[in-house]
Amino acid sequence: MSTHRPPTLAPAGQPSWRRRRLDPDHSLGLRLTLAATAAFLVLVPFALLTLLVLGAWAPLHRLDTAVTHALHGYALDHPAWVTLMRIWTEVFAPMPLRAVALVLVIWLLRRGARRLALWATTTMVVGGLIGPLLKLLVGRDRPELLDPVARAAGYSFPSGHASNATLAAGVLLLVFLPFARRGAARAALWAAALLITVLTGLSRVALGVHFASDVLGGWLLAVAVLAATTAAFTSWRAHTGLRPVRPTRDGVAPEVERHPGSA
Structure with a gap:
Protein backbone atom coordinates (compact mmCIF):
# COMPACT_ATOMS: atom_id res chain seq x y z
CA MET A 1 0.00 0.00 0.00
CA SER A 2 1.57 3.25 -1.13
CA THR A 3 1.55 6.38 0.92
CA HIS A 4 1.22 9.87 -0.50
CA ARG A 5 3.25 12.65 0.95
CA PRO A 6 1.64 16.09 0.94
CA PRO A 7 3.23 18.44 -1.60
CA THR A 8 5.51 21.12 -0.25
CA LEU A 9 5.22 24.71 -1.36
CA ALA A 10 8.95 25.29 -1.40
CA PRO A 11 12.11 23.24 -0.78
CA ALA A 12 13.42 23.17 2.76
CA GLY A 13 15.52 26.22 3.49
CA GLN A 14 14.21 28.03 0.40
CA PRO A 15 12.71 31.46 1.23
CA SER A 16 9.15 32.05 0.09
CA TRP A 17 8.34 34.12 -2.99
CA ARG A 18 7.10 36.95 -0.78
CA ARG A 19 10.27 37.00 1.33
CA ARG A 20 12.46 36.93 -1.80
CA ARG A 21 10.58 39.95 -3.18
CA LEU A 22 11.20 41.96 0.00
CA ASP A 23 14.64 40.64 0.95
CA PRO A 24 17.38 43.31 0.55
CA ASP A 25 19.84 40.52 -0.27
CA HIS A 26 17.76 39.72 -3.36
CA SER A 27 18.19 43.22 -4.74
CA LEU A 28 16.72 42.55 -8.18
CA GLY A 29 13.49 41.17 -6.75
CA LEU A 30 13.27 44.03 -4.26
CA ARG A 31 13.78 46.68 -6.96
CA LEU A 32 11.19 45.04 -9.20
CA THR A 33 8.69 44.92 -6.36
CA LEU A 34 9.25 48.54 -5.32
CA ALA A 35 9.14 49.76 -8.93
CA ALA A 36 5.96 47.83 -9.67
CA THR A 37 4.42 49.26 -6.51
CA ALA A 38 5.39 52.80 -7.54
CA ALA A 39 3.84 52.35 -10.99
CA PHE A 40 0.68 50.94 -9.40
CA LEU A 41 0.41 53.85 -6.98
CA VAL A 42 0.54 56.27 -9.91
CA LEU A 43 -2.12 54.30 -11.78
CA VAL A 44 -4.51 54.42 -8.81
CA PRO A 45 -5.21 58.19 -8.99
CA PHE A 46 -5.38 57.95 -12.80
CA ALA A 47 -7.95 55.15 -12.58
CA LEU A 48 -9.94 57.09 -9.97
CA LEU A 49 -9.89 60.22 -12.13
CA THR A 50 -11.02 58.18 -15.14
CA LEU A 51 -13.94 56.77 -13.18
CA LEU A 52 -14.96 60.26 -12.06
CA VAL A 53 -14.85 61.48 -15.66
CA LEU A 54 -16.85 58.49 -16.91
CA GLY A 55 -19.40 59.01 -14.15
CA ALA A 56 -19.66 62.75 -14.86
CA TRP A 57 -19.07 63.48 -11.17
CA ALA A 58 -20.72 66.84 -10.51
CA PRO A 59 -17.96 68.46 -8.33
CA LEU A 60 -15.31 67.59 -10.94
CA HIS A 61 -17.51 68.92 -13.73
CA ARG A 62 -18.08 72.18 -11.86
CA LEU A 63 -14.36 72.60 -11.18
CA ASP A 64 -13.45 71.87 -14.81
CA THR A 65 -16.07 74.30 -16.05
CA ALA A 66 -14.97 77.06 -13.66
CA VAL A 67 -11.31 76.74 -14.66
CA THR A 68 -12.16 76.61 -18.37
CA HIS A 69 -14.35 79.71 -18.28
CA ALA A 70 -11.88 81.66 -16.13
CA LEU A 71 -8.98 80.98 -18.51
CA HIS A 72 -11.17 81.52 -21.55
CA GLY A 73 -12.23 84.92 -20.26
CA TYR A 74 -8.59 85.84 -19.73
CA ALA A 75 -7.73 84.64 -23.24
CA LEU A 76 -10.45 86.80 -24.80
CA ASP A 77 -9.03 89.87 -23.08
CA HIS A 78 -5.37 89.10 -23.86
CA PRO A 79 -4.71 88.23 -27.53
CA ALA A 80 -0.93 88.17 -26.96
CA TRP A 81 -1.42 85.43 -24.37
CA VAL A 82 -3.42 83.41 -26.89
CA THR A 83 -0.66 83.82 -29.48
CA LEU A 84 1.97 82.65 -27.00
CA MET A 85 -0.11 79.62 -26.02
CA ARG A 86 -0.74 78.73 -29.66
CA ILE A 87 2.96 78.87 -30.47
CA TRP A 88 3.87 76.81 -27.42
CA THR A 89 1.22 74.16 -28.05
CA GLU A 90 2.35 73.77 -31.67
CA VAL A 91 6.07 73.59 -30.86
CA PHE A 92 5.50 71.00 -28.13
CA ALA A 93 2.76 69.07 -29.92
CA PRO A 94 3.01 65.25 -30.01
CA MET A 95 4.49 64.99 -33.53
CA PRO A 96 7.41 67.45 -32.99
CA LEU A 97 8.19 65.75 -29.67
CA ARG A 98 8.16 62.34 -31.33
CA ALA A 99 10.54 63.68 -33.96
CA VAL A 100 12.88 64.83 -31.17
CA ALA A 101 12.61 61.40 -29.56
CA LEU A 102 13.47 59.78 -32.90
CA VAL A 103 16.58 61.95 -33.21
CA LEU A 104 17.52 60.94 -29.66
CA VAL A 105 17.10 57.24 -30.48
CA ILE A 106 19.26 57.57 -33.61
CA TRP A 107 21.93 59.38 -31.58
CA LEU A 108 21.89 56.63 -28.94
CA LEU A 109 22.18 53.92 -31.58
CA ARG A 110 25.16 55.68 -33.14
CA ARG A 111 26.80 55.72 -29.69
CA PRO A 148 -13.48 79.77 -28.92
CA VAL A 149 -9.93 81.01 -29.45
CA ALA A 150 -8.77 77.61 -30.75
CA ARG A 151 -10.21 74.32 -31.95
CA ALA A 152 -9.11 70.70 -31.76
CA ALA A 153 -10.56 67.49 -33.17
CA GLY A 154 -11.24 64.22 -31.39
CA TYR A 155 -12.09 63.31 -27.85
CA SER A 156 -10.76 65.05 -24.78
CA PHE A 157 -9.63 62.65 -22.01
CA PRO A 158 -6.71 62.23 -21.47
CA SER A 159 -4.84 65.09 -23.09
CA GLY A 160 -2.45 63.80 -25.76
CA HIS A 161 -0.38 66.98 -25.62
CA ALA A 162 0.04 66.65 -21.84
CA SER A 163 0.92 62.96 -21.90
CA ASN A 164 3.36 63.18 -24.82
CA ALA A 165 5.08 66.26 -23.39
CA THR A 166 5.53 64.43 -20.08
CA LEU A 167 6.84 61.31 -21.81
CA ALA A 168 9.30 63.21 -23.98
CA ALA A 169 10.49 65.44 -21.14
CA GLY A 170 10.92 62.41 -18.89
CA VAL A 171 12.86 60.43 -21.49
CA LEU A 172 15.18 63.33 -22.26
CA LEU A 173 15.70 64.03 -18.56
CA LEU A 174 16.56 60.43 -17.65
CA VAL A 175 18.89 60.04 -20.64
CA PHE A 176 20.85 63.26 -20.11
CA LEU A 177 21.06 63.34 -16.30
CA PRO A 178 24.42 61.46 -16.38
CA PHE A 179 25.88 64.27 -18.52
CA ALA A 180 24.94 66.89 -15.90
CA ARG A 181 27.63 66.46 -13.26
CA ARG A 182 27.05 69.68 -11.32
CA GLY A 183 24.06 70.65 -9.25
CA ALA A 184 23.25 73.68 -11.40
CA ALA A 185 23.16 71.59 -14.58
CA ARG A 186 20.93 69.00 -12.95
CA ALA A 187 18.60 71.70 -11.66
CA ALA A 188 18.43 73.19 -15.16
CA LEU A 189 17.51 69.81 -16.65
CA TRP A 190 14.77 69.26 -14.09
CA ALA A 191 13.47 72.80 -14.56
CA ALA A 192 13.34 72.38 -18.35
CA ALA A 193 11.51 69.05 -18.05
CA LEU A 194 8.96 70.49 -15.63
CA LEU A 195 8.49 73.63 -17.73
CA ILE A 196 7.76 71.62 -20.87
CA THR A 197 5.39 69.33 -18.99
CA VAL A 198 3.45 71.97 -17.06
CA LEU A 199 3.25 74.72 -19.67
CA THR A 200 2.21 72.33 -22.45
CA GLY A 201 -0.65 71.07 -20.33
CA LEU A 202 -1.59 74.60 -19.29
CA SER A 203 -1.65 75.74 -22.92
CA ARG A 204 -4.37 73.22 -23.74
CA VAL A 205 -6.64 74.49 -20.97
CA ALA A 206 -5.79 78.12 -21.71
CA LEU A 207 -6.85 77.64 -25.34
CA GLY A 208 -10.11 76.03 -24.26
CA VAL A 209 -9.56 72.70 -26.05
CA HIS A 210 -9.18 70.60 -22.89
CA PHE A 211 -10.54 70.49 -19.38
CA ALA A 212 -8.10 70.68 -16.49
CA SER A 213 -8.86 67.05 -15.58
CA ASP A 214 -7.91 66.01 -19.14
CA VAL A 215 -4.46 67.49 -18.62
CA LEU A 216 -4.12 65.95 -15.15
CA GLY A 217 -5.08 62.59 -16.64
CA GLY A 218 -2.44 62.96 -19.34
CA TRP A 219 0.24 63.76 -16.77
CA LEU A 220 -0.69 60.82 -14.54
CA LEU A 221 -0.82 58.38 -17.44
CA ALA A 222 2.60 59.43 -18.72
CA VAL A 223 4.20 59.23 -15.27
CA ALA A 224 2.79 55.71 -14.86
CA VAL A 225 4.23 54.63 -18.23
CA LEU A 226 7.59 56.19 -17.40
CA ALA A 227 7.64 54.45 -14.01
CA ALA A 228 6.82 51.08 -15.54
CA THR A 229 9.31 51.19 -18.42
CA THR A 230 12.04 52.65 -16.23
CA ALA A 231 11.50 49.91 -13.66
CA ALA A 232 11.77 47.25 -16.35
CA PHE A 233 14.91 48.82 -17.85
CA THR A 234 16.77 49.37 -14.58
CA SER A 235 15.99 45.81 -13.48
CA TRP A 236 17.14 44.50 -16.85
CA ARG A 237 20.45 46.36 -16.68
CA ALA A 238 21.03 45.24 -13.09
CA HIS A 239 20.42 41.64 -14.18
CA THR A 240 23.24 42.02 -16.73
CA GLY A 241 25.67 42.92 -13.95
CA LEU A 242 25.62 46.72 -14.18
CA ARG A 243 25.47 48.64 -10.93
CA PRO A 244 22.08 49.61 -9.50
CA VAL A 245 20.95 53.19 -10.12
CA ARG A 246 18.48 55.72 -8.80
CA PRO A 247 16.97 57.03 -12.05
CA THR A 248 15.86 60.41 -10.69
CA ARG A 249 19.42 61.07 -9.53
CA ASP A 250 21.67 59.06 -11.86
CA GLY A 251 19.50 58.72 -14.97
CA VAL A 252 18.53 55.30 -16.31
CA ALA A 253 21.99 54.50 -17.71
CA PRO A 254 24.86 56.49 -16.13
CA GLU A 255 27.43 54.51 -18.11
CA VAL A 256 26.18 56.06 -21.37
CA GLU A 257 28.22 59.18 -20.59
CA ARG A 258 31.56 57.32 -20.48
CA HIS A 259 30.93 53.87 -21.95
CA PRO A 260 27.94 54.24 -24.28
CA GLY A 261 28.26 50.77 -25.74
CA SER A 262 27.34 49.20 -22.39
CA ALA A 263 24.07 51.10 -22.00
Whole structure:
Protein backbone atom coordinates (compact mmCIF):
# COMPACT_ATOMS: atom_id res chain seq x y z
CA MET A 1 0.00 0.00 0.00
CA SER A 2 1.57 3.25 -1.13
CA THR A 3 1.55 6.38 0.92
CA HIS A 4 1.22 9.87 -0.50
CA ARG A 5 3.25 12.65 0.95
CA PRO A 6 1.64 16.09 0.94
CA PRO A 7 3.23 18.44 -1.60
CA THR A 8 5.51 21.12 -0.25
CA LEU A 9 5.22 24.71 -1.36
CA ALA A 10 8.95 25.29 -1.40
CA PRO A 11 12.11 23.24 -0.78
CA ALA A 12 13.42 23.17 2.76
CA GLY A 13 15.52 26.22 3.49
CA GLN A 14 14.21 28.03 0.40
CA PRO A 15 12.71 31.46 1.23
CA SER A 16 9.15 32.05 0.09
CA TRP A 17 8.34 34.12 -2.99
CA ARG A 18 7.10 36.95 -0.78
CA ARG A 19 10.27 37.00 1.33
CA ARG A 20 12.46 36.93 -1.80
CA ARG A 21 10.58 39.95 -3.18
CA LEU A 22 11.20 41.96 0.00
CA ASP A 23 14.64 40.64 0.95
CA PRO A 24 17.38 43.31 0.55
CA ASP A 25 19.84 40.52 -0.27
CA HIS A 26 17.76 39.72 -3.36
CA SER A 27 18.19 43.22 -4.74
CA LEU A 28 16.72 42.55 -8.18
CA GLY A 29 13.49 41.17 -6.75
CA LEU A 30 13.27 44.03 -4.26
CA ARG A 31 13.78 46.68 -6.96
CA LEU A 32 11.19 45.04 -9.20
CA THR A 33 8.69 44.92 -6.36
CA LEU A 34 9.25 48.54 -5.32
CA ALA A 35 9.14 49.76 -8.93
CA ALA A 36 5.96 47.83 -9.67
CA THR A 37 4.42 49.26 -6.51
CA ALA A 38 5.39 52.80 -7.54
CA ALA A 39 3.84 52.35 -10.99
CA PHE A 40 0.68 50.94 -9.40
CA LEU A 41 0.41 53.85 -6.98
CA VAL A 42 0.54 56.27 -9.91
CA LEU A 43 -2.12 54.30 -11.78
CA VAL A 44 -4.51 54.42 -8.81
CA PRO A 45 -5.21 58.19 -8.99
CA PHE A 46 -5.38 57.95 -12.80
CA ALA A 47 -7.95 55.15 -12.58
CA LEU A 48 -9.94 57.09 -9.97
CA LEU A 49 -9.89 60.22 -12.13
CA THR A 50 -11.02 58.18 -15.14
CA LEU A 51 -13.94 56.77 -13.18
CA LEU A 52 -14.96 60.26 -12.06
CA VAL A 53 -14.85 61.48 -15.66
CA LEU A 54 -16.85 58.49 -16.91
CA GLY A 55 -19.40 59.01 -14.15
CA ALA A 56 -19.66 62.75 -14.86
CA TRP A 57 -19.07 63.48 -11.17
CA ALA A 58 -20.72 66.84 -10.51
CA PRO A 59 -17.96 68.46 -8.33
CA LEU A 60 -15.31 67.59 -10.94
CA HIS A 61 -17.51 68.92 -13.73
CA ARG A 62 -18.08 72.18 -11.86
CA LEU A 63 -14.36 72.60 -11.18
CA ASP A 64 -13.45 71.87 -14.81
CA THR A 65 -16.07 74.30 -16.05
CA ALA A 66 -14.97 77.06 -13.66
CA VAL A 67 -11.31 76.74 -14.66
CA THR A 68 -12.16 76.61 -18.37
CA HIS A 69 -14.35 79.71 -18.28
CA ALA A 70 -11.88 81.66 -16.13
CA LEU A 71 -8.98 80.98 -18.51
CA HIS A 72 -11.17 81.52 -21.55
CA GLY A 73 -12.23 84.92 -20.26
CA TYR A 74 -8.59 85.84 -19.73
CA ALA A 75 -7.73 84.64 -23.24
CA LEU A 76 -10.45 86.80 -24.80
CA ASP A 77 -9.03 89.87 -23.08
CA HIS A 78 -5.37 89.10 -23.86
CA PRO A 79 -4.71 88.23 -27.53
CA ALA A 80 -0.93 88.17 -26.96
CA TRP A 81 -1.42 85.43 -24.37
CA VAL A 82 -3.42 83.41 -26.89
CA THR A 83 -0.66 83.82 -29.48
CA LEU A 84 1.97 82.65 -27.00
CA MET A 85 -0.11 79.62 -26.02
CA ARG A 86 -0.74 78.73 -29.66
CA ILE A 87 2.96 78.87 -30.47
CA TRP A 88 3.87 76.81 -27.42
CA THR A 89 1.22 74.16 -28.05
CA GLU A 90 2.35 73.77 -31.67
CA VAL A 91 6.07 73.59 -30.86
CA PHE A 92 5.50 71.00 -28.13
CA ALA A 93 2.76 69.07 -29.92
CA PRO A 94 3.01 65.25 -30.01
CA MET A 95 4.49 64.99 -33.53
CA PRO A 96 7.41 67.45 -32.99
CA LEU A 97 8.19 65.75 -29.67
CA ARG A 98 8.16 62.34 -31.33
CA ALA A 99 10.54 63.68 -33.96
CA VAL A 100 12.88 64.83 -31.17
CA ALA A 101 12.61 61.40 -29.56
CA LEU A 102 13.47 59.78 -32.90
CA VAL A 103 16.58 61.95 -33.21
CA LEU A 104 17.52 60.94 -29.66
CA VAL A 105 17.10 57.24 -30.48
CA ILE A 106 19.26 57.57 -33.61
CA TRP A 107 21.93 59.38 -31.58
CA LEU A 108 21.89 56.63 -28.94
CA LEU A 109 22.18 53.92 -31.58
CA ARG A 110 25.16 55.68 -33.14
CA ARG A 111 26.80 55.72 -29.69
CA GLY A 112 26.16 51.99 -29.34
CA ALA A 113 23.60 52.42 -26.53
CA ARG A 114 21.12 49.96 -28.01
CA ARG A 115 19.35 49.02 -24.78
CA LEU A 116 18.87 52.66 -23.85
CA ALA A 117 17.54 53.41 -27.34
CA LEU A 118 15.09 50.53 -26.96
CA TRP A 119 13.90 51.90 -23.62
CA ALA A 120 13.32 55.38 -25.07
CA THR A 121 11.46 53.92 -28.06
CA THR A 122 9.32 51.64 -25.91
CA THR A 123 8.38 54.46 -23.55
CA MET A 124 7.28 56.80 -26.32
CA VAL A 125 5.46 54.12 -28.32
CA VAL A 126 3.61 52.57 -25.37
CA GLY A 127 2.52 55.96 -24.04
CA GLY A 128 1.63 57.14 -27.53
CA LEU A 129 -0.65 54.13 -28.11
CA ILE A 130 -2.36 53.98 -24.73
CA GLY A 131 -3.49 57.63 -24.81
CA PRO A 132 -5.55 57.49 -28.05
CA LEU A 133 -7.03 54.13 -27.02
CA LEU A 134 -8.23 55.61 -23.73
CA LYS A 135 -9.68 58.59 -25.57
CA LEU A 136 -11.86 56.21 -27.58
CA LEU A 137 -12.87 54.19 -24.52
CA VAL A 138 -13.78 57.23 -22.40
CA GLY A 139 -15.32 59.24 -25.26
CA ARG A 140 -15.35 62.58 -23.46
CA ASP A 141 -16.30 65.61 -25.54
CA ARG A 142 -14.11 68.70 -25.54
CA PRO A 143 -15.24 71.98 -23.92
CA GLU A 144 -17.93 73.86 -25.82
CA LEU A 145 -17.38 77.64 -25.79
CA LEU A 146 -19.41 80.37 -27.48
CA ASP A 147 -16.38 82.27 -28.75
CA PRO A 148 -13.48 79.77 -28.92
CA VAL A 149 -9.93 81.01 -29.45
CA ALA A 150 -8.77 77.61 -30.75
CA ARG A 151 -10.21 74.32 -31.95
CA ALA A 152 -9.11 70.70 -31.76
CA ALA A 153 -10.56 67.49 -33.17
CA GLY A 154 -11.24 64.22 -31.39
CA TYR A 155 -12.09 63.31 -27.85
CA SER A 156 -10.76 65.05 -24.78
CA PHE A 157 -9.63 62.65 -22.01
CA PRO A 158 -6.71 62.23 -21.47
CA SER A 159 -4.84 65.09 -23.09
CA GLY A 160 -2.45 63.80 -25.76
CA HIS A 161 -0.38 66.98 -25.62
CA ALA A 162 0.04 66.65 -21.84
CA SER A 163 0.92 62.96 -21.90
CA ASN A 164 3.36 63.18 -24.82
CA ALA A 165 5.08 66.26 -23.39
CA THR A 166 5.53 64.43 -20.08
CA LEU A 167 6.84 61.31 -21.81
CA ALA A 168 9.30 63.21 -23.98
CA ALA A 169 10.49 65.44 -21.14
CA GLY A 170 10.92 62.41 -18.89
CA VAL A 171 12.86 60.43 -21.49
CA LEU A 172 15.18 63.33 -22.26
CA LEU A 173 15.70 64.03 -18.56
CA LEU A 174 16.56 60.43 -17.65
CA VAL A 175 18.89 60.04 -20.64
CA PHE A 176 20.85 63.26 -20.11
CA LEU A 177 21.06 63.34 -16.30
CA PRO A 178 24.42 61.46 -16.38
CA PHE A 179 25.88 64.27 -18.52
CA ALA A 180 24.94 66.89 -15.90
CA ARG A 181 27.63 66.46 -13.26
CA ARG A 182 27.05 69.68 -11.32
CA GLY A 183 24.06 70.65 -9.25
CA ALA A 184 23.25 73.68 -11.40
CA ALA A 185 23.16 71.59 -14.58
CA ARG A 186 20.93 69.00 -12.95
CA ALA A 187 18.60 71.70 -11.66
CA ALA A 188 18.43 73.19 -15.16
CA LEU A 189 17.51 69.81 -16.65
CA TRP A 190 14.77 69.26 -14.09
CA ALA A 191 13.47 72.80 -14.56
CA ALA A 192 13.34 72.38 -18.35
CA ALA A 193 11.51 69.05 -18.05
CA LEU A 194 8.96 70.49 -15.63
CA LEU A 195 8.49 73.63 -17.73
CA ILE A 196 7.76 71.62 -20.87
CA THR A 197 5.39 69.33 -18.99
CA VAL A 198 3.45 71.97 -17.06
CA LEU A 199 3.25 74.72 -19.67
CA THR A 200 2.21 72.33 -22.45
CA GLY A 201 -0.65 71.07 -20.33
CA LEU A 202 -1.59 74.60 -19.29
CA SER A 203 -1.65 75.74 -22.92
CA ARG A 204 -4.37 73.22 -23.74
CA VAL A 205 -6.64 74.49 -20.97
CA ALA A 206 -5.79 78.12 -21.71
CA LEU A 207 -6.85 77.64 -25.34
CA GLY A 208 -10.11 76.03 -24.26
CA VAL A 209 -9.56 72.70 -26.05
CA HIS A 210 -9.18 70.60 -22.89
CA PHE A 211 -10.54 70.49 -19.38
CA ALA A 212 -8.10 70.68 -16.49
CA SER A 213 -8.86 67.05 -15.58
CA ASP A 214 -7.91 66.01 -19.14
CA VAL A 215 -4.46 67.49 -18.62
CA LEU A 216 -4.12 65.95 -15.15
CA GLY A 217 -5.08 62.59 -16.64
CA GLY A 218 -2.44 62.96 -19.34
CA TRP A 219 0.24 63.76 -16.77
CA LEU A 220 -0.69 60.82 -14.54
CA LEU A 221 -0.82 58.38 -17.44
CA ALA A 222 2.60 59.43 -18.72
CA VAL A 223 4.20 59.23 -15.27
CA ALA A 224 2.79 55.71 -14.86
CA VAL A 225 4.23 54.63 -18.23
CA LEU A 226 7.59 56.19 -17.40
CA ALA A 227 7.64 54.45 -14.01
CA ALA A 228 6.82 51.08 -15.54
CA THR A 229 9.31 51.19 -18.42
CA THR A 230 12.04 52.65 -16.23
CA ALA A 231 11.50 49.91 -13.66
CA ALA A 232 11.77 47.25 -16.35
CA PHE A 233 14.91 48.82 -17.85
CA THR A 234 16.77 49.37 -14.58
CA SER A 235 15.99 45.81 -13.48
CA TRP A 236 17.14 44.50 -16.85
CA ARG A 237 20.45 46.36 -16.68
CA ALA A 238 21.03 45.24 -13.09
CA HIS A 239 20.42 41.64 -14.18
CA THR A 240 23.24 42.02 -16.73
CA GLY A 241 25.67 42.92 -13.95
CA LEU A 242 25.62 46.72 -14.18
CA ARG A 243 25.47 48.64 -10.93
CA PRO A 244 22.08 49.61 -9.50
CA VAL A 245 20.95 53.19 -10.12
CA ARG A 246 18.48 55.72 -8.80
CA PRO A 247 16.97 57.03 -12.05
CA THR A 248 15.86 60.41 -10.69
CA ARG A 249 19.42 61.07 -9.53
CA ASP A 250 21.67 59.06 -11.86
CA GLY A 251 19.50 58.72 -14.97
CA VAL A 252 18.53 55.30 -16.31
CA ALA A 253 21.99 54.50 -17.71
CA PRO A 254 24.86 56.49 -16.13
CA GLU A 255 27.43 54.51 -18.11
CA VAL A 256 26.18 56.06 -21.37
CA GLU A 257 28.22 59.18 -20.59
CA ARG A 258 31.56 57.32 -20.48
CA HIS A 259 30.93 53.87 -21.95
CA PRO A 260 27.94 54.24 -24.28
CA GLY A 261 28.26 50.77 -25.74
CA SER A 262 27.34 49.20 -22.39
CA ALA A 263 24.07 51.10 -22.00
